[in-house]
Amino acid sequence: xxxxxxxxxxxxxxxxxxxxxxxxxxxxxxxxxxxxxxxxxxxxxxxxxxxxxxxxxxxxxxxxxxxxxxxxxxxxxxxxxxxxxxxxxxxxxxxxxxxxxxxxxxxxxxxxxxxxxxxxxxxxxxxxxxxxxxxxxxxxxxxxxxxxxxxxxxxxxxxxxxxxxxxxxxxxxxxxxxxxxxxxxxxxxxxxxxxxxxxxxxxxxxxxxxxxxxxxxxxxxxxxxxxx
Amino acid sequence: xxxxxxxxxxxxxxxxxxxxxxxxxxxxxxxxxxxxxxxxxxxxxxxxxxxxxxxxxxxxxxxxxxxxxxxxxxxxxxxxxxxxxxxxxxxxxxxxxxxxxxxxxxxxxxxxxxxxxxxxxxxxxxxxxxxxxxxxxxxxxxxxxxxxxxxxxxxxxxxxxxxxxxxxxxxxxxxxxxxxxxxxxxxxxxxxxxxxxxxxxxxxxxxxxxxxxxx
Numbered sequence: 308x309x310x311x312x313x314x315x316x317x318x319x320x321x322x323x324x325x326x327x328x329x330x331x332x333x334x335x336x337x338x339x340x341x342x343x344x345x346x347x348x349x350x351x352x353x354x355x356x357x358x359x360x361x362x363x364x365x366x367x368x369x370x371x372x373x374x375x376x377x378x379x380x381x382x383x384x385x386x387x388x389x390x391x392x393x394x395x396x397x398x399x400x401x402x403x404x405x406x407x408x409x410x411x412x413x414x415x416x417x418x419x420x421x422x423x424x425x426x427x428x429x430x431x432x433x434x435x436x437x438x439x440x441x442x443x444x445x446x447x448x449x450x451x452x453x454x455x456x457x458x459x460x461x462x463x464x465x466x467x468x469x470x471x472x473x474x475x476x477x478x479x480x481x482x483x484x485x486x487x488x489x490x491x492x493x494x495x496x497x498x499x500x501x502x503x504x505x506x507x508x509x510x511x512x513x514x515x516x517x518x519x520x521x522x523x524x525x526x527x528x529x530x531x532x533x534x535x
Numbered sequence: 536x537x538x539x540x541x542x543x544x545x546x547x548x549x550x551x552x553x554x555x556x557x558x559x560x561x562x563x564x565x566x567x568x569x570x571x572x573x574x575x576x577x578x579x580x581x582x583x584x585x586x587x588x589x590x591x592x593x594x595x596x597x598x599x600x601x602x603x604x605x606x607x608x609x610x611x612x613x614x615x616x617x618x619x620x621x622x623x624x625x626x627x628x629x630x631x632x633x634x635x636x637x638x639x640x641x642x643x644x645x646x647x648x649x650x651x652x653x654x655x656x657x658x659x660x661x662x663x664x665x666x667x668x669x670x671x672x673x674x675x676x677x678x679x680x681x682x683x684x685x686x687x688x689x690x691x692x693x694x695x696x697x698x699x700x701x702x703x704x705x706x707x708x709x710x711x712x713x714x715x716x717x718x719x720x721x722x723x724x725x726x727x728x729x730x731x732x733x734x735x736x737x738x739x740x741x742x743x744x745x746x747x748x749x750x
Contacts, residue, residue, distance in 0.1 A: 495659035
């Protein structure tokens with residue numbers, strides 16, 4: 308009786324299988340790499356959205372709860388390494404009672420100052436923390452108010468530590484503020500801070516738009532009680 | 536003696552092809568979901584939601600509620616309060632300016648002396664359109680799905696209204712929204728305000744938000 312070869316595969320079979328597996332692996336390589344990049348970008352988006360959402364909510368909560376009355380003229384302070392944008396938000400709380408505003412928010416205070424700090428022209432030797440753009444917006448703790456710094460989340464530095472940087476290049480974080488606008492547009496507070504990432508451009512904004520003196524029109528008698 | 540100890544190459548290939556086909560089909564069906572997810576980033580995001588909140592507040596508190604009571608005039612249970620779009624115009628050979636064209640502005644009629652509140656807010660936030668519908672948007676959804684334009688008798692330039700205000704993106708958003716017909720609003724709301732906001736940044740896009748209205 309003739310004995311059949313049933314103990315394994317021939318070399319041709321193995322070769323064909325190997326070629327097929329290689330072809331599939333090569334064709335999938337690009338797809339997998341592409342998905343890995345996508346996954347990374349999505350995680351950046353999540354971090355940015357979380358930051359944007361929490362800050363937007365904090366500021367909008369104040370505007371609605373304490374009733375935004377008016378805003379100061381926006382100020383722009385240019386330093387050698389940073390630009391600071393400042394604007395004070397005055398709330399109706401106690402303002403209409405003609406009480407002088409103070410920083411003691413919980414008792415008789417009635418304003419909060421938002422400060423947006425954007426770093427520019429940074430030399431290569433600055434430390435990591437000094438490179439981060441941030442927003443200062445006060446929070447109320449009990450009966451006092453304290454400054455709270457909301458730093459842009461860290462999603463990687465533009466340059467590795469120790470890496471040589473050309474003198475005309477700036478050390479920048481992968482994420483930063485690109486355009487900052489604090490203004491009073493036709494009796495509406497408009498805060499528009501674009502968050503930039505080279506993969507996402509400035510698609511994400513902290514965007515707040517609220518009418519001023521919505522509840523009670525401000526009378527000239529109230530104005531002297533607002534500190535500049 | 537028969538070979539009963541394993542698969543032949545042909546069998547393996549057939550199975551592999553079958554499995555590959557299944558995976559390809561799965562991939563083809565899954566891939567559009569990514570695009571769908573990216574599209575939904577501008578649906579009811581926090582900025583748009585707060586803008587819708589203020590629009591609702593102004594419409595309800597500064598008007599005599601005419602905006603809501605005159606709703607029945609519109610087929611598909613919608614009522615357009617405001618609609619505009621931007622048109623690029625050549626100023627000279629090198630310069631192009633964006634010109635705002637207001638297609639419908641009922642804010643004056645609805646809010647009377649208080650119209651400036653809404654008008655200023657619309658200008659400051661670049662609101663493209665404000666629509667009021669019933670809380671239950673089933674009929675409005677059906678109307679939009681049939682690809683009909685929204686029936687608004689006051690608008691003369693309907694071509695621009697359908698093309699530039701009620702865009703495909705807006706239809707997608709309406710289709711994405713639930714019908715809100717299973718349970719009534721927990722707050723007893725009867726109406727709904729839908730806002731389209733025009734964002735003119737490095738990447739031009741519209742965002743959408745809806746908020747319920749209790750009169």
